Amino acid sequence: MEARRTTVAQSKQTTTLVWVGFPVLGAFLLWLVVLVADWVAALPWAPMRGPFQLVASIPEPHATVGALVVGALGGLVLSVLAALERLAVEVADDRVVFTRGNGTTREFDRTRIAGVFLDGRKLVLLGLDGGELTREDAELDADELADAFQSHGYPWLPDGDPHRDEYRRWVEGAPGLPPGADALLRVRAEALRKRDAEDAAQLREELGRLGVVVREDRKRQFWRLREH
Template identity: 50%
Template sequence: MAGQDAQTVVAVPAGERALIAWGFPIAGMAVGWLLKAAAGWIAGLSWAPFQGPFKLVAQIPEPWATVGALALGLVTGVLLVLTAVGERLTVTVSDDAAVLARVDGPSRTVARAHVAAVFTDGKQLVLQGADGWEHAREGSDLRPAELRAAFTAHGYPWRDDGDPHRDLFRLWVPDLPGLPEGANALLAARAKALSKREHADASVLREELRRQGVLVREDGRRQYWRVATSPSTDGPTR
């Protein structure tokens, strides 16, 4: 957490970023080397799956087999680094607004005047209006204590007790009555995305539900919902 120009930034610690940047490529190369080393043994097991690929790897002469395995592991590790860095949330708080941003997605700016409660719900950061509308709900691995310090330093009303409207959420089951038209289909698609850990798709579907006035939270793979009126002052996404 660092302050600059009347702003407080909460981001992934430098040590964790370094661990991701170096650890994933090294781990990828190690896994590649181990798979190459075990390819001949696995290819000799009649019951083992993927016999074809392992037999092919076992037939590649050295040093090309080792070089190829290390290169493939390195590329895989780098791709994981880019994915992990892109998914990490950075929160910038000032007296006037809070900005929630990711490298691989749009940022959301919420004016301070629209925020009546800030809290964490599991691993999600929520900025809520006085009428109960959620101006932002973003998953993150940021430390709640650092988020609390950042928001309270700029006068935001942090709630240690969580969501004041939590009791209004209802467990979603297919074809549940009381939802706007089309919301059940969106929740069903989102349930499938959550089961496959497709978090980007789940976020897109959450936004579609928001447009219908349906707010969603999840507990594991279970989804809970409530209907709220979207205010015209909702913070812009850009």
């Protein structure tokens, strides 16, 4: 018999808002640029006068039409990027599956999961050894997630991370880290500074293999050791 499944995904209203709202917002912002271009271009102290002077030199209605089209296309690109990163969480009695809009999936067996909680907008699966199996950006309804996991018997932790008091802020050369972890945290700090989410996620997994659990807050890294 097929296991029961509950899927938590972005609502249709939010999806529609993203596909419609981003293009409309992009078109509106560039229309505003055209609207103020003459005024800004005439200010000798204004920053970025060159681009505004260029916009002001385009005759109407070409400037307005072009701004609306380019802005809408730019917003559509953002909508596509958001769709590719959109997360759906499928909870079954025997496993949890994370699926991104780009088709990538990650699957976790129920027997490996000791707890589930939200840390801000991140969904975290705790392993049996106290480490984190995954920490996923999840712009999903918190109540729906809680209901889905609890209905399938997973230990939902409403108070958040049970290990929160064990974290220490990372500074270079911090004592207590296993060999190699400090170097990985240093590289990861640079990835966070550059907003390279993929590299930061890969480095998190490498740190996990060394027994180090890491999270970040405004690009500051905090770490703790996994239970042995």
